[in-house]
Amino acid sequence: MSKITRLERMRFSILTKDLSKCFLCGKPKDHLHEIYFGKNRINSMKWGCVVPLCYSCHQGNNGVHHNSQVDIRLKQLCQEKFMQEYPDIDFLDIFHKNYIWLF
Numbered sequence: 001m002s003k004i005t006r007l008e009r010m011r012f013s014i015l016t017k018d019l020s021k022c023f024l025c026g027k028p029k030d031h032l033h034e035i036y037f038g039k040n041r042i043n044s045m046k047w048g049c050v051v052p053l054c055y056s057c058h059q060g061n062n063g064v065h066h067n068s069q070v071d072i073r074l075k076q077l078c079q080e081k082f083m084q085e086y087p088d089i090d091f092l093d094i095f096h097k098n099y100i101w102l103f
Contacts, residue, residue: 007045014048014085023051030055035078043094049078075099
């Protein structure tokens with residue numbers, strides 16, 4: 001089993017304990033979404049920066065992949081929670097960007 005496959009199977013969320021319902025609307029989840037993607041996808045899985053999303057909130061017209069405001073807000077919420085959950089770890093050392101101060 002590859003490292004990524006193992007991480008995908010062990011995904012958890014620091015934003016919610018209920019991975020069965022969409023974090024944004026409460027409908028049954030269709031996908032687990034890594035909040036920080038690209039080179040940070042593995043870090044998202046490692047540190048619990050994952051949320052369950054229904055298809056509409058994930059890939060629909062106003063979903064996180066098509067609505068930058070929703071995407072940035074999830075990143076901000078997760079950064080704030082990360083700093084609470086892991087007070088001795090510098091978010092910027094891991095994810096290399098401060099999303100809280102974007103606006």
